[in-house]
Amino acid sequence: MSKTRLMLGIALLSLTFCFNAAGQGWAASGHTVLSLNIPVRAEIIVADNTTNLAETVEFGNLTGTTNYSYRIRTSKTGGTGTITFTIAEFAPADADGPKVSQLLYATTAGAAASSKVDTPVPPSTSGTNAVAGFGANAKTTSAGESGTVSWTLQQPTDKPYPANTGYTSAVTFNISAT
Amino acid sequence: MGRHANLKSCWMATGMALCLILVAPAQTSVPGNGRVFLAFQVTPMVSAITGTDPDIPVSSGQLVEISWIKLRRVNSWSLKARAVLSGCGNFKASALTLRCISAGPASEGVRCGGPATLSETFQEIAGGSVAQPNKRYTVVAAYELRDSWQYHALNGCSINITYQASSQ
Numbered sequence: 001m002s003k004t005r006l007m008l009g010i011a012l013l014s015l016t017f018c019f020n021a022a023g024q025g026w027a028a029s030g031h032t033v034l035s036l037n038i039p040v041r042a043e044i045i046v047a048d049n050t051t052n053l054a055e056t057v058e059f060g061n062l063t064g065t066t067n068y069s070y071r072i073r074t075s076k077t078g079g080t081g082t083i084t085f086t087i088a089e090f091a092p093a094d095a096d097g098p099k100v101s102q103l104l105y106a107t108t109a110g111a112a113a114s115s116k117v118d119t120p121v122p123p124s125t126s127g128t129n130a131v132a133g134f135g136a137n138a139k140t141t142s143a144g145e146s147g148t149v150s151w152t153l154q155q156p157t158d159k160p161y162p163a164n165t166g167y168t169s170a171v172t173f174n175i176s177a178t
Numbered sequence: 179m180g181r182h183a184n185l186k187s188c189w190m191a192t193g194m195a196l197c198l199i200l201v202a203p204a205q206t207s208v209p210g211n212g213r214v215f216l217a218f219q220v221t222p223m224v225s226a227i228t229g230t231d232p233d234i235p236v237s238s239g240q241l242v243e244i245s246w247i248k249l250r251r252v253n254s255w256s257l258k259a260r261a262v263l264s265g266c267g268n269f270k271a272s273a274l275t276l277r278c279i280s281a282g283p284a285s286e287g288v289r290c291g292g293p294a295t296l297s298e299t300f301q302e303i304a305g306g307s308v309a310q311p312n313k314r315y316t317v318v319a320a321y322e323l324r325d326s327w328q329y330h331a332l333n334g335c336s337i338n339i340t341y342q343a344s345s346q
Contacts, residue, residue, distance in 0.1 A: 029218055029342045030218035030220035030246070030340065030342070031220060031223075031339065031341070032220045032222070032223055032225060032338075032339050033223065033224045033337065033338055033339070034225050034226070034227060034239070034336075034339055035226040035334055035335070035337075036226075036227055036332060036334075036336075037226065037229065037333055037334065037335075038228075038325065038330065038332040038335075039228060039229055039331060040331045041231070041232060041327075043233075071232075071327055073327070073329070073331045074331060075331050075333070076267065076330060076333075079331065137331075139327070139329075139330050140327065142232065142233075142327035142328070177331075
């Protein structure tokens with residue numbers, strides 16, 4: 001290496017250190033990377049604050065329907081979503097009154113759902129009860145989707161419920177997404 | 179092209195570290211506007227923006243500062259940005275807006291443009307009249323995301339944003 005080239009190299013190396021010390025350098029055009037995160041999201045609205053269960057046939061079962069709507073988006077990989085409810089025992093407690101154990105429910109849900117409860121099953125008061133399930137990359141539009149929970153209270157044929165007595169059971173819906 | 183030739187010879191003669199110093203300020207040619215000499219600096223190099231609620235759609239991300247130096251006088255100029263998405267599913271660049279917050283120096287007639295909806299073609303975010311040589315011009319802008327239920331959940335989709343100044 002010639003002496004001139006060596007000196008040039010030393011001079012440029014010094015400039016390089018200054019350049020680095022000043023932080024990010026200059027370039028012909030500017031570039032930056034923007035990392036975008038669209039988070040999972042789930043919302044539910046239960047349209048019916050109160051669902052009345054009523055006999056359709058005298059001394060027959062009592063039925064009613066709760067309408068709900070939801071919006072959801074789950075993770076593309078490994079994402080899941082659920083709509084569930086919890087239910088409390090009927091009040092007031094009455095030996096002849098309705099029991100949650102006498103109740104059955106079935107559900108419908110929109111196209112984004114991967115599962116729902118097609119065959120009526122009894123709900124549990126001790127945990128959550130499935131309404132609908134969602135898989136990875138599930139998504140509704142801003143209009144959302146709707147579904148129903150159909151209730152059937154099985155009135156004992158040998159011991160009908162007391163007349164003119166109101167019983168209530170609190171049902172709380174929940175939706176989640178991962 | 180002359181600059182490229184210089185870089186190449188430098189690379190062979192002295193190595194990469196010494197060649198880097200020649201890149202800034204670089205010489206670039208803007209189509210249709212003749213030869214323009216400028217140098218850019220964007221800070222930070224990496225930003226993040228996260229949707230918060232598709233029902234309240236506008237989320238603000240980090241601010242970005244774009245600075246550049248003109249190496250010769252120009253009569254008017256504009257700063258533009260474009261976005262190229264990678265691995266972003268059905269997300270569209272048009273859901274991102276770059277809003278100029280401040281531009282300076284004010285004494286040089288630098289002005290913010292309106293909010294620019296990003297796309298793969300350059301969109302103006304700021305402009306000005308005469309730009310003096312060897313003077314630093316700075317624009318601070320904020321990314322805004324218009325989240326929507328139409329988008330799938332995403333984690334870490336990468337958007338490359340390029341800034342460019344052009345002059346008449």
